[in-house]
Amino acid sequence: MLKDIVYNLIIVLFLVAMAYPATAQVQGRQLQYSDQFRMAERIIRIAEPGEFADTLNVWGDVNSAGRYLVPKSTKLPELISYSFGPTSFRSNETSLDWSKVRLEIKVSRYNESNKRVNVKTFNYRYKDPEPEEMFEYDLQNNDIVTLQVKRRPAFIDYVRVIAPVISSAAAGFLLVERLR
Secondary structure (H helix, E strand, O other), X not given: OXXXXXXXXHHHHHHHHHHHHHHHHHHHHHHHHXXXXXXXXXXXXXXXXXXXXXXXXXXXXXXXXXXXXXEOOXXXXXXXXXXXXXXXXXXXXXXXXXXHEEEEEEEEEEOOOOOEEEEEEEEEXXXXXXXXXXXXXXXXXXXXXXXXXXXXXXXXXHHHHHHHHHHHHHHHHHHXXXXX
């Protein structure tokens, strides 16, 4: 009888001891999912927790567009660096010549009633130094930064537009000749 009570007590203690780490793991997983849900998928936190921060939107031809939580007083070149810089256009057929590329960076600012207050644009060639105004421009909370990479068309771009038109016209002409 005493042996059965001791045996049951050992089993209960064993089950309680095994259940505690399992609940800690589940609670940890719930916390992780909860944090992930609160931060959303494309909110990138650069600022440390507890640090004064601004939330900025980065759109356009950058390698990692999204909503960035950055420390206050972050400058425009730093924000572009956080988003991994301008997109490079490379494929099996072509490689972008960065010496002929122009960058247009636009910062849009809205007030509380969602009316655009200010738009500041920075244009420069990739091979030229960045404008000094970019380093002096103060970003504010909820600014929208759009980066667009512009380039002059190369010969292959003209060929890609004209070749299908010429081949369609030639195919139509040959089809009409065959039907006569």
